[in-house]
Amino acid sequence: MENKAYRGHVLTLPYPSLGHINPLLQFSKRLVSKGLKATLATTLFIHNTMQPPSSSSLQFDTISDGYDEGGFAQAESIHAYLNRMETIGSKTLADLIIKNKNTANPIDCIIYDPFLPWALEVAKKFGIFGAAFFTQTCAVNFIYHHVHHGLLKLPITSTPISIPGLPVLELEDMPSFISVPGSYPAYFEMVLNQFSNSDKADAVLVNTFYELEPEAVDSMSKVCRLLAIGPTIPSFYLDKRLENDNDYGLNLFASDSSICNNWLNTKLEGSVIYLSFGSMASLSNKQMEELAFALKGSKFHFLWVVKASEEAKIPEKFVEEAGNKGLVVQWCSQLEVLSNKAIGCFLTHCGWNSTLEALSLGVPMVGLPQWTDQTMNAKYVQDVWKVGVRAKVCENGIVEREEIDFCIKEVMEGERRKDFQKNAKKWRDLAIKAISEAGSSNKNIDEFVSKFINS
Template sequence: MEKGKKTPRAHCLVLAYPAQGHINPMLQFSKRLELKGLQVTLVTTRAISNTIQRVSSSTSIPLETISDGYDEGGRIHAENIQAYLERFWQVGSKTLVNLVERLNSSVSGCPVDCIIYDAFLPWGLDVSKKFGLVSAAFFTQSCAVDSIYYHVHKELIKLPVSKSELILLPGLPPLEPQDLPSFLYKEGSYPAFFDMLLDQYSNIDKADWVLCNTFYELEKEVVDWLAKLWPFRTIGPSIPSMYLDRRLENDRDYGFSLFEPNNYACMNWINDRPKESVVYVSFGSLIDLSIEQMQELAWGLKGSNSYFLWVVRESEEAKLPENFLEETSNKGLVVTWCSQLEVLAHEAVGCFLTHCGWNSSLEALSLGVPMVAMPQRTDQSTNAKYIMDVWKMGLKTPVDEKGIARWKSIQNCIEEIMEGEKGKEIKRNASKWRQMTKQAVDAGGSSDKNIDEFVDAILHISSSNCR
């Protein structure tokens, strides 16, 4: 048991949507709950568990599985995403009931007291109510994005959004249509996913707690507004402890990964680069760039004055320009995956060129790394708006009428952050946010207090005697 951990006196199941960007923050939150005295079990699908690699011993959180109806391959084996989500709801809820019953009847474990469910899976709340357990919805996206979707769910934002409309919502800055999640300004894109996002709110008023992977100081106004709707608490940023409060010894990574990182090559290369000389480039685990955008990005990196470390998944490698690797071997390294936190924490990294996924944005905030924002879809455009105009710790690449960021604008953004006058202010702001994220999770910080309050409530109602 890690230093500071307490003997568990209550048991929480943490139900994660089966994607890396959802598993990571929920697993990290689980570690914090364990540190504060709860028994925690992470739950995901059998299909995703077959692909997860335990990349370190940084987590002792046990993993249990349920079925999404496609145990051999998950979503890719479904006819379409709508069929997958419907089947997951039907089969997942039944197998989650079976799991709770099994854990409750175990003679050597802990009966379940609480289900913390990814808000993408609202049927987790229904299962919790069936057993009379404490229920907690967990939002893995920003409060700003959660608020926008809530307003759409309540039909307070009318679709389609006019291209000239200025959207004014409580607690948010004025938003232009292109600042909204892509499901709204590109109506009809990924309709089944859009329905899932709105379904998050179908029963949330019945949840005992609503938790969000952000911290109060980052989104004060909208947090205050959401707290008027629900028992809402911010508990983030949920990233490994050694990059923040250091209370969990050796907690340097999330512990599970769907990809095998090439850390040896990455760190050997980056160790030989000067301080703040490297642009780190990654578009996460799901984004597929068009061939045209991939090539514009490649030329932008090649034309800049900086070194670059670019994560290009194996499925994307064929989109690179011909001879690009050979022509840039003196200034760049392309790898299929790496430990993003370890790279962002390295002193050689001067900025992060990112798709602005929420986890990536929080990691850069937590480590004080300026960002070049190239949002692609879903919540990323809203995150990019905040990065540039609210937190003022990055620049967003302009796009043309085709939605493509051209090489020259990419190069200009990189050079402005790395070398320009505006870059100096951005770096100061990034340093400020690094301190504020650390303070939020330090003992007595805003997120730490909220986690303590949640844990105390679970322990107060717990009937468990962990055996």
């Protein structure tokens, strides 16, 4: 590998959680296809947990977050983790740059997650091209930009809220850090700090594609050097231009795809509800109960992903009583599931990766957002992209079984079902087009590579 001639060597540095790692991993693969050498750097704990596969193209290396044995779970608090990661991460990132300095392919560019703004400071210290990579939507990022720069005053005391390039918003449509003042202050500080030095970045990349949110992209482009480069999902499900790129290749949880696929393949087209709430969400016992009873009363088949840490919240005997009507698994290959013809609806927390996968694969959605950007994504699913509905939350913060049942019926067999399916197909076609050889996102990736190479 060291003797091969590359156009440049890019180091990509994600925030150490699955939802941030996978988009940068996929973008790294795209850069390799453009003739660059790419190295994805994760924390030592994440690296040891995921055990990334050896590859003839994409390389892997490590930095330290100061918690090599247990990662985030080892930290005393969110604030402690972020502070220590900045201190230790900055040093070990510098060590990684120095380690590569006298090789045939020294690091020429660092693409970093803006949750780690200190990475840009390290890049500038070594005179290296630095690019920010935002994993969330342009709309969400633009809201945080407004708050950071004092353009949107908090707390919000009157609605509706009007921001250039965004639809008119109610308070419950805003990211949860804003709609629920004082929630997770360390995380809120982190999302705002994404813009603490982003004006010094040589490029700003966003995991979206222009056709999805053109007004938001245009508005945010007026305040930073923005390139929309998504969707960042494996090429097999989009343009099929990257060889053997049929999955992300990294997972925090083990899955047995054959169990899900074999079960789904016995079901009729569009007859199954797929439920998953991502790698981080933790639902209350009451919410799990309401979901279970809604599924039990539904006439549709269901595939429900329930992490091992959440299994105790499932009502007693629910799995046994469901029989062949439902399948409950601890984890699965979501892309394989969503692309199966049996899936008629995705009941989701509306995390951006999950939402982007559903849009790219043409699957209508029922949104049960939990926190952070998910509420905003659910707003777009229902009112902008019109590919599904957002479930209404009761005063106690729970989505009750009757509402879940209503939303499932609305998407699976309601009067708007054909509209949801038609719109979902439209976004799937646009996602494929965006990343194709002449598409908007592919042109932006080429523009970024050209800018970096010629810098």
